[in-house]
Amino acid sequence: MSETIDYAEMLEIPVSTLNVTKKRSKKKRETEPDLKEQVVETVNERMEGGAEEDRTAVGENVIDYGDAYAAEEKPRKKFLEGKVLVAEFIAVLALCATILLTNLFWQDSAINTFFRGLITEETPAAAPDDRTYSELTLGAVVSDADIECTVSDTGVLTFTGACSVYAPYGGTIKNVAESDGVYTVEIEHTTSFSSVISGLTHAYFAAGEEVYSTIPVGYTDGSGEVSVAMYDAGSLIHSYTVNENNDIVWNV
Numbered sequence: 001m002s003e004t005i006d007y008a009e010m011l012e013i014p015v016s017t018l019n020v021t022k023k024r025s026k027k028k029r030e031t032e033p034d035l036k037e038q039v040v041e042t043v044n045e046r047m048e049g050g051a052e053e054d055r056t057a058v059g060e061n062v063i064d065y066g067d068a069y070a071a072e073e074k075p076r077k078k079f080l081e082g083k084v085l086v087a088e089f090i091a092v093l094a095l096c097a098t099i100l101l102t103n104l105f106w107q108d109s110a111i112n113t114f115f116r117g118l119i120t121e122e123t124p125a126a127a128p129d130d131r132t133y134s135e136l137t138l139g140a141v142v143s144d145a146d147i148e149c150t151v152s153d154t155g156v157l158t159f160t161g162a163c164s165v166y167a168p169y170g171g172t173i174k175n176v177a178e179s180d181g182v183y184t185v186e187i188e189h190t191t192s193f194s195s196v197i198s199g200l201t202h203a204y205f206a207a208g209e210e211v212y213s214t215i216p217v218g219y220t221d222g223s224g225e226v227s228v229a230m231y232d233a234g235s236l237i238h239s240y241t242v243n244e245n246n247d248i249v250w251n252v
Helices: 002-011 035-050 079-105 110-119
Strands: 055-058 061-064 156-159 162-166 171-179 182-188 193-200 216-221 226-232 240-242 248-250
Touching: 171 193, 182 216, 193 216
Parallel strands: none
Antiparallel strands: 055 061, 156 226, 162 216, 171 182, 182 193, 193 226, 240 248
């Protein structure tokens, strides 16, 4: 019995289980103190001096109410989080490299089309131009003021001479026709106003292209007559004249 107590004292640890064996004498002594209680009391007294107050032996078992001796849990190394960050970084680099290579060697690829769609804003369709011809200010259809332009009673403007030929007003080429080396160009200026220039030696624009009154639409070498007819909703306009600079002037 004493050896068990001395061993517990040397270890200075709480006693979890303590078995005491006592040989009972044939003659029971009523005044003999309980040996088991003495051992438990002795252990508790010695433990109070060097251990926590809440670590006491009760009966045969020692009950631990504190966690002062609990081993401190060491923080785990976050290997998994680090690997995830590295994988994400590699994925971003791979995506950037893919976009760069496709931009250089495959401009019409699906990924390029997708990213262009994200950053390219759709241009709103232009509102139709519903102005009438009389609301527009027209210029000259010839570049040389020395060339004489005349207007017939039916409203067809004609001239002969080598010069650049201009549209009477800006618009869109609707049609370009060629016959025997002579070109006819139809221009739509507004939804109702259009013009047709015939007798050109060269036509500079194709159907669908936009033209301006300050840029030539064609050229004539002066070998033939050039005519300009203007229409309002399909009807030939004749209420205009030309001044000394060959500018078109409305009579309305």
